[in-house]
Amino acid sequence: MKRKAIAVWNGDIKSGAGHLTTQSTTLNKTQYSFNSRFADGVGTNPEELLAAAHAGCFTMKLDLDLTQAGYTVESLETESVITLDNGKITLSELTLKAKVPGITEEKFQELAAGAEKTCPVSNAFSFEIKLNATLIA
Incomplete structure (x- = not known):
């Protein structure tokens, strides 16, 4: 592709x-x-596009992993914040809120961490990635 x-x-x-x-x-x-x-001009920028790509890719990969593990996802919402520091992208921080009935916290965290490590966009980045995953009852 x-x-x-x-x-x-x-x-x-x-x-x-x-x-x-x-x-x-x-x-x-x-x-x-x-x-x-x-600044606060109208339009997009490369960092915003990277954030959208990372949030979207990670969320789709996690949905795939959860489905393959036998869970039915009710909702996944991921925010990615890209940090640009002194002309260099240094971090993508993913914040996930998920509703996945019947999953344990331990299994949820395991699958979320795995998806972060294996989504194609995460693999393309050489800077730090942080994941904050919250399972909502």
Whole structure:
């Protein structure tokens, strides 16, 4: 499988702007700029996209692992916060809230940790990943 995205940029880093388009066109000329990355400007940015990719991939992998282990998932909600520090991405912190009837806390934590280690996006990252998983009754 291959997926693609196209980035277009015009102008200098501070006053210029660009847009991103993904193969599926879910992002279709979605704007990004210096302000959307480093201030409160409108648009997206690479770190936000990495956070979305990590949260989505991990959540899907955990759902697969839970299903294969015989559990029926009621809901999984994952937030990923990407930290950019001195020009380097240093951390993705995953915070998971899950409703999985009939699973023990121990088994839930085991499967969540396993999914974090084996989801393709986690494997692509060389920076630290932290997982905070909460099972909701």
